[in-house]
Amino acid sequence: MPDLIQMKEISKIYGNGIYANRHVSFSVREGEIHALVGENGAGKSTLMKVLYGLEKPDSGEILINEKPVTFSSPQDAMKMGIGMVHQHFMLVGSLTVTENVVLGYEPMSGIFIDHNKARQKVMQLSESFNLKIDPDIRTSDLAVGLKQKVEILKALYRGAKILILDEPTAVLTPQETEELFTQLKSLKKQGFTVIFISHKLKEVKAISDRISVMRRGEMIATVNTQDVSEHDISEMMVGSNITGKIEKEKANPKESYLEIKNLVWHDNNKKAVVNGISLTVRSGEIVGIAGVEGNGQDELIELITGLKAPDSGEIILLGKSTNGKKIRQRRKMGMAYIPSDRMTLGIAREMSIENNIISTKLDDKSIYNTIFLSRQKIKSLSKKLISDFNIKCRSERTEIGMLSGGNIQKVVVAREFSSNSKIIIAEQPTRGIDVGAAEFIHKKLIELRDNGCAVLLVSADLDELKKLSDSIVVLYNGKITAYIDDVSDVSDSDLGNYMLGVKKQSDEEIGRAYNA
Amino acid sequence: MRSKTWWFNIATTALAIAISLTLAFIIIFIVSDQPLEAINSLLLGPLSSVRNLGTVIEMMITVSFTGLAVSIMFQAGQFNLGAEGAFFLGALTAAAVATSLHLPPLILTVISILTGTAVGALLCFIPAILRSRLNADEMVSSLMLNYVALYLGIYILNNYLRDPDFGMLASFRISQEVKLTQFISRTRIHTGVFIIAALLIMAYFFIYKTKTGYSIRVVGQNIKFANYSGIKVHATIVISQIIGGAIAGMGGAVELLGMYERFQWTALPGYGWDGVIIAILARNNPQFIPIAAFFLSYLRIGSSIMARLTDVPYELITVIQSIMIILITATALLGRLKQRMIIKEAIANGQDS
């Protein structure tokens, strides 16, 4: 039987000059679950955006049922039965589930949208595919797992026969992931074709029929799932035999650098998003924070860095209270911060690399000639950091927005790590960047720890957390549900249970996060 | 080495100017019975006499002030359009001080200019503080403030400064000794030219070489990043707007003392808006302000000569300059070319990772 989808020699170059896809060929059979794997930044999402009509390829062709097609918009792709569930949900928060599902294809009565009919259709769909959901609730009020169901319903409503899911499990707990997999398998039984993007090998092994591996914008291989081991896939993904371990000594924590006591913060709806968190990070250790997205991690970091002010509780940096102090004063006290949202928080996109480097060093006399900024001194500082951190660029005056994601993150890291800070807050430090850059940043973090820094690491990537952290704190619903002092000793399913709030340690055990 | 972006900005500006001038010629051909004469006086009129060229320089002084003022306010990412009101009130204040205080001439001149400067600073401070403390949109509040400045100014002129013996609504006469010296014969070019020259040089160093100037640029480029970096965002915004307002106010005072006998504006003179155009032409860079100011003044004087000698009205130029700035901000104009260049460079540099 011929392949349902054939993508031939697809190339896509982004505005910043990066090859996202380089002569990629990819094909999918009807009725299979096909996993597309690769490290972050390998080009998986781009390839799927091309297939869904969101990106136009610079070269190459797409055949569906052996007929060449060109998609200039998602609508064209939908007509061919392709639906996509994006990594970041594409829902309009103020619209209801029904309105979101039918968006773009509303049943009408006269000039008005026929809400009753729309609602009925959504109900029918949700029952026939066993995707239970309240059709009248606003999607902004839905939990993550349910939002994903709305996205799947949206694709099915549009008549999709081929479903593309972009990293669907990234935001799900292990239990929600199980549920999703059951649904995908039942869809497969009903004749649907599923393309499943992931970089989590266990999941891929568990659900797919075939696997295609991408690396650095190129297609490496397509294999039958049953013929390969996780280890084999991993090797294809990273190109060498990396086991995911990193060389590091056992931590030797000393005095406490960052102390958080009973921290509480409410959002505009009076919900306690951070609800009484206490923890300590000491000199010479890395404390990791685990949790499903939206359980208070972002807010906790904003409170620690001074982007938000707590409603009660205290944060102590190097023995001094931070009450009323803003990020500026906290930086002076010895804090450095790698933000997760590096493009909007961490850089000024249209400024040069050197201008992005000096932003936190304005009080440093060494970049001035008397009162004026010294062009020469800034240049030599920038050149030094560019070579120390292996940043690939034409010159220190290149606009930072022209660099690739990994190199941008290296600039951010170079700036933050070169400020002689004692406390490093690292939020998703390697999300979306290439393996090489990630490895580099990991090594630097360990190096800083060994030099006596206190590191607080937040990551959605459990592997990264386990690899780097000396201890892990799990957040659920604004509270700590577990403190894990021996990271080598914890299983993913235990972590998952803590992350979901299914299991919770005793108060005494949790108290160790602060008192250990 | 200049960045690629820099060259693209230059090219876009040049293209925008070329397109809008072409459009101007087309309009002239459509509406005029003497198109060649009109185009000739538009393009060459300013060079036809020392007097005309002098007028260009006079106007260039004026709009350099407001251009610089607006560009500093825009650098901080604030669309504060209060330069218009600041200029107007700066001139009015200078007139008030110069006609009512009795001080030695040179001292009175300096005090007149400084009070005008202070009032301008105050006016542009209001939208800034409303934005930074209350998050009120600075563009709307500054536009409203311009109207407030206008009517308040007329009220003050009418009730406190008016010379009852003069035929029209105007202030008392400013004594000759207090005025800025016009030092080139057959023109009205005055010593304000040295003030603006000094200001432009200072502004260049301020914006590119000082901590505050750098902070202003960062705040303008990405306010969240500025705050994250530990830059005092509120203070930076407020300072930049005060500086901008001060320069506009000073511009008004210098204009009045350099060019006029009395204060007699009963409408906003529009130089604040010219400042916006110049800031956009110069892309907020102080070093390009004089070039942009010269260019705009040249076109203005050219078109007023054209209006005098032919049947094409002066307002043609306001139409053309608007089109010009729309085109300049059209990043997509050369966007495709830029994209192609970047890709070519990326391929030449090999895969980046």
Next chain:
Amino acid sequence: MDRILNLVFTTDFISSVIRVTTPILFATMAVLMSERAGVVNISVEGAMLISSLMGVVGSAYTGSAWIGLLIAVLSGIVYSWILAVFHLRLNTNIVLTGIALNLLASGLTVFILFLLTGDKGVSTALPSKVLPNVSIPLIKNIPILGNIISGQNFLTYIAILSVFVIHIFLKRTRLGTYIRAAGEAPEAVETAGKSVKSIRQKALIISGALAGCGGAFMSMAYLSMFTKDMIAGRGFIALAAEAMGKGNPILSFVVSLLFGFADALSNNMQLLSIPSEITRIVPYLVTIFALAIYSGRDLTKKKNPI
């Protein structure tokens, strides 16, 4: 103070509030339509100015106020369409383009006026028409209320009607829903297969039509001629009104009435021998205060310590 109160509680005054609110209301609805689609349309001011001139010109040359109105509306649409093309297709900065379009309107109206009449200030040389006032049968006979509600200009009724039509349009029609979605989550609309740009373009065209009505009201009802820069910041006041109304048509209507009240007060305070320069400041000052107070409340508790 008593005199002001006596003034405010007359039917004439209340009737004049409704009259002067009309252009602000049209402008507010114009801003609202584009804002809900995610575009800040600051060139409503310019679009109104152009339309007010074109209405006068159109009615003078055709001899019909209705054709004048049609031409005014079309000019408003064309003007907004220009903004749409530059912003949506050529990626211009919306604020700078808006400023430029306002400057353009200011120059272009005088340019056209001069070419047609040889005058640069007013259009008295053009025999333009005005739009009729409408008395509503039955209601006009109700004491007090009849004098306020009936006898207003045709466009005043259209303006009030437009509030409710827009309310329903945004809630219940397909395009209305798309407009809301495009303003709130453009990427969701794009991935649902609808072009955000074309939705925004449609919203801007509706916005332009509303601005056109506002402009026509100014020169064919409020006054019976065009005068230079006659919109006098109403398009900008509308930006404040829309923001304070949080994008809700009904709420924005109420806020427009507040500004109309300030405007009417300013027109009438001259009767109380308060200098006209001072009274003319009132609407602008009210806008600044309203903007400051409203925005301040919005930020109350969770103001991030930037």
